[in-house]
Amino acid sequence: MNLFDLRNPFVVLIVLGSLIILIYSSWGIYAVSERSRELNQYEQYRDYWQSLNLRDYAYVIEEGCMFGSITSATVSSGEHNFVKYENQLFGGSTTIDDLFDQAEQAIKESHKxxxxxxxxxxxxxxxxxxxxxxxxxxxxxYEVTEFRPNEL
Known part of the structure; x- marks a missing residue:
């Protein structure tokens, strides 16, 4: 009896099963390394943002989860002031630091x-x-538009 006789269905199943496991393992390694690269880039960008220590800037943020909102934000001496547009049921107080927190959570936990x-x-x-x-x-x-540093 030849152990690796490809005419034997049991051997064929073992070979195909091994190939499937190898393919899925490679995909898993890629997915983990991609998330690690994204998290590393995120950390570098967050450190850069914090090093700027911007205290005066303005931006408009459009955000939504089921419901959407558009908010104009001004930051003066580190204090946020939000102006919500009418008929807004969701959001309205998201800061740039909040976006970093959401991005970190999404990198670690999201499907896509x-x-x-x-x-x-x-x-x-x-x-x-x-x-x-x-x-x-x-x-x-989340989308930030009209970002203007030192606007105030």
């Missing part, structure tokens, strides 16, 4: 993440998060 950082100031500028592949309507988005 699209994340773009501002090229000049390196804060999370646009983020789309699908928290779970099995839950409908759990997606969230």
């Amino acid at each position: 993440l699209e994340l773009r950082f501002n090229k000049d100031f390196r804060f999370p500028e646009k983020m789309r998060v699908d928290w779970s592949k099995d839950i409908i309507d759990d997606e969230c988005f």
Whole structure:
């Protein structure tokens, strides 16, 4: 009896099963390394943002999880002032630091993440998060526009 006779269905199942395990293991390693790279980049960008120590700036943020909102924010001497647009049921007080917190959580826990950082100031500028592949309507988005430092 030849142990590796490919005419034997048992041997074929073992070979195919081993290939499937190898493929899924490679995919898992890639997924973990990709998240690690994203988390490393996130940490560098957060450190850069904190090193700027901006105390006066303004921005508009559009955000939503089921409901959407658009808010204009001004920061003067580190104090936030938010102006919500009418008919707004959700959000309205998200800071840049809150966006970093959401980005960190999304990198660690989300099913799918699209994340773009501002090229000049390196804060999370646009983020789309699908928290779970099995839950409908759990997606969230954040987008910062009209960022103006030293505006005040």
